[in-house]
Amino acid sequence: MRAGQHEKYFRMAMESRERIAVKELGDRALNQIVYELQGVTASDDILRIGNNLMADGNVRSISIAHKDKNTILVKFLLKKKWIS
Numbered sequence: 001m002r003a004g005q006h007e008k009y010f011r012m013a014m015e016s017r018e019r020i021a022v023k024e025l026g027d028r029a030l031n032q033i034v035y036e037l038q039g040v041t042a043s044d045d046i047l048r049i050g051n052n053l054m055a056d057g058n059v060r061s062i063s064i065a066h067k068d069k070n071t072i073l074v075k076f077l078l079k080k081k082w083i084s
Contacts, residue, residue: 003053003062010059012074014050016040025073030058031080037072050074 001010010066018039026034042050042064050064063075 005059009079010076011064014078026075031078033076033078035074036067037074040069042066042068057070062068 001008014037015072019036020040023036023038024033025036026032037053047066050062053062058079060079063073063077065073067073
């Protein structure tokens with residue numbers, strides 16, 4: 001898992017040996033972007049590392065947690081509203 005601010009965008013990369021199904025959830029008007037990673041489990045160490053990633057740019061904070069046994073939620077709280 002890596003994250004960083006590039007010139008015009010913030011990027012977070014998660015690597016897996018298996019394909020990860022991703023679904024975007026939530027209301028971007030609330031300054032939050034939420035991704036549901038389906039068919040994924042993560043150790044406590046991976047979750048701790050993900051939650052301690054340094055946010056930068058428009059990203060205020062990153063939260064990673066299990067929704068259930070095989071689903072992880074990744075939440076980005078933004079400083080400003082998301083403009084697509």
